[in-house]
Amino acid sequence: MTEAAGGDGGPAALAWRAALEAWALPPAILAQAPADPWRLPVEPFLAVAGAPLTISHRRALEALPPGGRVLDVGAGGGAMSRPLADAGAHVVAVDTAEEMLAASGAATTVLGRWPDVAPVAGTADVVVCGHVLYNCPDLPAFVRALSAAALGRVVVEITDLHPRVSEEDQALWRHFWQLERPRGPGWEDAVAVVRELGIRPAVERWERRRSFHFHSRDDLVAGFRRRLCLPADRDREILEVLAPWLVHEEGRWVITGRARGIVTLWWDTGSQERTGLGV
Numbered sequence: 001m002t003e004a005a006g007g008d009g010g011p012a013a014l015a016w017r018a019a020l021e022a023w024a025l026p027p028a029i030l031a032q033a034p035a036d037p038w039r040l041p042v043e044p045f046l047a048v049a050g051a052p053l054t055i056s057h058r059r060a061l062e063a064l065p066p067g068g069r070v071l072d073v074g075a076g077g078g079a080m081s082r083p084l085a086d087a088g089a090h091v092v093a094v095d096t097a098e099e100m101l102a103a104s105g106a107a108t109t110v111l112g113r114w115p116d117v118a119p120v121a122g123t124a125d126v127v128v129c130g131h132v133l134y135n136c137p138d139l140p141a142f143v144r145a146l147s148a149a150a151l152g153r154v155v156v157e158i159t160d161l162h163p164r165v166s167e168e169d170q171a172l173w174r175h176f177w178q179l180e181r182p183r184g185p186g187w188e189d190a191v192a193v194v195r196e197l198g199i200r201p202a203v204e205r206w207e208r209r210r211s212f213h214f215h216s217r218d219d220l221v222a223g224f225r226r227r228l229c230l231p232a233d234r235d236r237e238i239l240e241v242l243a244p245w246l247v248h249e250e251g252r253w254v255i256t257g258r259a260r261g262i263v264t265l266w267w268d269t270g271s272q273e274r275t276g277l278g279v
Helices: 011-021 027-031 055-061 082-086 098-104 139-149 167-177 187-196 217-227 232-245
Strands: 069-073 090-095 108-111 124-130 150-159 202-214 246-249 252-268
Touching: 011 139, 011 187, 055 082, 055 124, 055 150, 055 202, 055 252, 069 139, 082 090, 090 098, 098 108, 124 139, 139 150, 139 187, 150 187, 167 232, 187 202, 187 252, 202 217, 217 232, 217 246, 217 252, 232 246, 232 252
Parallel strands: 069 090, 069 124, 090 108, 124 150
Antiparallel strands: 150 252, 202 252, 246 252
16 A cells, blocks of 8 residues: 655654564565565455444544545545545545555545655545555654644554464465464554654554455455465465365455454544543
8 A cells, every 4th residue: 555665763663663574575485476465456445335334434524524625545445535425525545556546436546655645635634544554664754744634633544463464374374485474563563653753542442354355266366376476376275275264255255264353543633732532
């Protein structure tokens, strides 16, 4: 999605950067990768029509004035901002992938990396950012720019752990590469960085069913093949390893398992204190 460049911050920010750097793949694996393993498929990030509002949506809606402007940073398929557009907001979507922007449904789109394109995106009553922080080594710069763009409130949603921490991912990397993947960072590390910037975010924890879904099984396998830096002739083997987690339901192929912990961070920028509910 998006990623901040540069580097500054205190101990929490440095620890965050180091934890993300631990996810780097060995050069020998990258050298023979047929495609970029970090490129994300669009389909799992599409907003689902009729999906219930989440805590993140509610926190954004309660700060949104009638006909207000929303900035969706790392918009993906618009899951964070579509309900806000349905409420009458003008949504500006920022993403590094043209195909994501095309799927976002936003009224205005900005192609580029946050915070580099922040001057182009401008300000908004509410700034939302869903499932992007784990792509940001320089989290202080990224968060500062979110706050600077928000006239009223920032709402950030992340998983409780790095999104690639899962049983099936660990099983796949062990099987194909005999490689153990990292386990961090997590939401508490993100909060520590935000607090280091003098912001006291509200922290609300909740759960939703963890699923990674595609309409085509071949597309699902292709996503894992790319992630694993493998050629197409390993698809059958990928399916065999994924079998314990692969389910076909409601016309979709789903990687499922335990409920995924989600954390909503939010803070208001209109007051001197810039605090939410606190933790």
